[in-house]
Amino acid sequence: MEREELQQISQMRELYHQKIAQIEEQISKLDQVINEHEITNRSVKQLVKGDTKEGLIPIGAGVQIPIQYIKIESTLIDIGSGIHAEKSLEETSKLLETRIGELKELIEQLVTEHATTKQAISELNHKLESTIKSIENTQPKKDQVMPKSKQKKKRRRYGGELTLDD
Numbered sequence: 001m002e003r004e005e006l007q008q009i010s011q012m013r014e015l016y017h018q019k020i021a022q023i024e025e026q027i028s029k030l031d032q033v034i035n036e037h038e039i040t041n042r043s044v045k046q047l048v049k050g051d052t053k054e055g056l057i058p059i060g061a062g063v064q065i066p067i068q069y070i071k072i073e074s075t076l077i078d079i080g081s082g083i084h085a086e087k088s089l090e091e092t093s094k095l096l097e098t099r100i101g102e103l104k105e106l107i108e109q110l111v112t113e114h115a116t117t118k119q120a121i122s123e124l125n126h127k128l129e130s131t132i133k134s135i136e137n138t139q140p141k142k143d144q145v146m147p148k149s150k151q152k153k154k155r156r157r158y159g160g161e162l163t164l165d166d
Contacts, residue, residue: 002135006128013124016117023114027107034103041096047072048089 046052050071056064075092079085087095 002131006131006135009124009128009131013121013128016121016124020114020117020121023110023117027110027114030103030107030110034100034107037096037100037103041093041100044075044089044093044096048093 053070054066054068056066058064072089074086074088076084077087077092077095079095
């Protein structure tokens, strides 16, 4: 029973470690998405001010086309499920800020889940250690030396042949 319990605890601990790795990966990806949204939002705010008259349009593979523009009044933005809508620069900026806030809340939830999972791992480690100690205390140690009076001498028959006692 105790060995099965040890295996179950070890498996749960391994699952929690995998969960932590997944959470950390999700947080990393969300940080990248937030960074992209913040950069885009700064660009949109610059367009609202109208300070800039030149820009670069990325076309892929690290290639950008320089452009000059007179007045930009709207953007096309993905509003979900691949549906794009035309929004004013101010609406686009507000939408990006909302998304950034939602992403940060999601990261906070993941951080909380990460901490909870770490606590669960700690509890499992403690339970594992106590179970191992209880197993060690209930089983006689192999290293213990029996007193000589209790030790039996090996008996051999005449001629050095082994007996059933050997």
